Amino acid sequence: MKPLSLLLSVVALGLASTVSAGPAVIECWFVEDAGRGQLSKKPAALLLRQGPGSPPPRPDLEPELYLKVHDPAGALLAAFRQYPRDAPAPRCEMSHYIPLPASPDWVSGLTPEQRCPRALDGKWLMVSMSSPVLSLSSFLQPQSEPQLEPALITMATAVLTVITHTPAPRIRLGQDALLDLSFAYVPPTSKAAISLAPGPPPFGLEWRRQHLGKGHLLLAATPGLSGQVPAAREGAVAFAAWDDDEPWGPWTGNGSFWLPAVQPFQEGTYLATVHLPYLQGQVAMELAVQKSPKVSLTPAPLVWAAPGEAPPELLCLVSHFYPSEGLEVEWELRGGPQGRFQKAEGQSWHSALSHHADGSVSLSAHLQLPPVTTEQHGARYACRVHHPSLPALGRRSEITLQVAGLSGPSLEDGVGLFLSAFLLLGLIKALGWAAAHLAASRDSTQKKTE
Numbered sequence: 001m002k003p004l005s006l007l008l009s010v011v012a013l014g015l016a017s018t019v020s021a022g023p024a025v026i027e028c029w030f031v032e033d034a035g036r037g038q039l040s041k042k043p044a045a046l047l048l049r050q051g052p053g054s055p056p057p058r059p060d061l062e063p064e065l066y067l068k069v070h071d072p073a074g075a076l077l078a079a080f081r082q083y084p085r086d087a088p089a090p091r092c093e094m095s096h097y098i099p100l101p102a103s104p105d106w107v108s109g110l111t112p113e114q115r116c117p118r119a120l121d122g123k124w125l126m127v128s129m130s131s132p133v134l135s136l137s138s139f140l141q142p143q144s145e146p147q148l149e150p151a152l153i154t155m156a157t158a159v160l161t162v163i164t165h166t167p168a169p170r171i172r173l174g175q176d177a178l179l180d181l182s183f184a185y186v187p188p189t190s191k192a193a194i195s196l197a198p199g200p201p202p203f204g205l206e207w208r209r210q211h212l213g214k215g216h217l218l219l220a221a222t223p224g225l226s227g228q229v230p231a232a233r234e235g236a237v238a239f240a241a242w243d244d245d246e247p248w249g250p251w252t253g254n255g256s257f258w259l260p261a262v263q264p265f266q267e268g269t270y271l272a273t274v275h276l277p278y279l280q281g282q283v284a285m286e287l288a289v290q291k292s293p294k295v296s297l298t299p300a301p302l303v304w305a306a307p308g309e310a311p312p313e314l315l316c317l318v319s320h321f322y323p324s325e326g327l328e329v330e331w332e333l334r335g336g337p338q339g340r341f342q343k344a345e346g347q348s349w350h351s352a353l354s355h356h357a358d359g360s361v362s363l364s365a366h367l368q369l370p371p372v373t374t375e376q377h378g379a380r381y382a383c384r385v386h387h388p389s390l391p392a393l394g395r396r397s398e399i400t401l402q403v404a405g406l407s408g409p410s411l412e413d414g415v416g417l418f419l420s421a422f423l424l425l426g427l428i429k430a431l432g433w434a435a436a437h438l439a440a441s442r443d444s445t446q447k448k449t450e
Helices: 003-020 077-079 105-110 188-194 411-449
Strands: 025-035 038-047 068-069 091-096 125-130 135-142 154-164 171-172 177-179 182-185 206-211 216-222 250-255 257-259 270-277 281-289 294-298 302-305 314-321 327-335 347-350 361-368 379-387 395-403
Touching: 038 091, 038 171, 077 135, 077 154, 105 270, 135 182, 135 411, 154 270, 177 281, 177 347, 177 379, 216 257, 294 395, 302 411, 314 327, 314 379, 327 347, 327 361, 327 395
Parallel strands: 025 091, 038 068, 068 154, 171 281, 302 395
Antiparallel strands: 025 038, 091 125, 125 135, 135 154, 154 182, 177 257, 182 250, 206 216, 206 270, 270 281, 294 314, 314 361, 327 379, 347 361, 379 395
């Protein structure tokens, strides 16, 4: 390979890795209680990656809110490595956090001593991010004092990070749902790691659904702990396990959730919580159930009318779709006197919804057209349906208007005439043969009698 080609390949590889590395800085808001039921917000930033040299100065931020994140498990960097360039920046909020034991009884075995260890002393920050691409929660342990040189910045270690890459799943009605969940943990201090048994610690995994003001525990798991947990509901299964068994960490785990044959009552907000001693990381996912409508138009494919008369009523059947909200039916006319697309004229109305056993619904849309003219011969009427489960252009079905007296015989008409003539000729020959046979029979009878 020529040196220039080699250089260009190296540069291209470097650019590709830069593009796929994701954002280096995440802009956040630090939110805290301002008293009297009010919240105050301050700008903050997380420096995930740093190029050559010192961190870029941020005089607009307080040093305690400009955080250079040390991510031993690499979970944050991995989450943003393939972040699409055209995706909106994630919404990020940061707040103080106080380590506390988990509240559910079935994870009480995580904190048998009921006393927070000294390794968790000091300040803690909880960071929550959400976007159409991912949702995450991370617990940071910042240093007590900002780094003064070469830039005013505070070092912080990511101790527990919980991430999902399916923040807003859209599941087809009756299909299985798989909700992604991964997490990473590193002991906050080396002393804390040595004080524990080698290998990943026990943890608790909890999946809940909230919908219309009601919450339901769907699944609970405690890998590494003894004791009973609530039974799983609705056939839910979770892949609750650590992915590696390094003696002192960091460790990554999987808590993805599988729900079979999703029905409409199962849509809502799904909360996934990873419980570790005194740390609980949670992310939310908004699951929506959808089913695309089938669209048919009658009478089809042709509708006939005489000049000055109204064609038969058009019926557009929109069947087996979900949800019922967001459905729009439009009537279109293509061709006719103006020779272009236009909104169809006439009186239109919709029927009431019909409900089916699988939770989907159907309705019919009707259009009564005004009397037609000869100029409308060959015009096409279409029923176009828009629904959240369909592409932007929607789905349509169309018919063609034929004005009586203006169209010559079609191929189908010619075939029909040919078949009719063929049958008529066969019938005439059959009758002639029958008549000849009957006459011959009479003649032979008369000769015998003579």
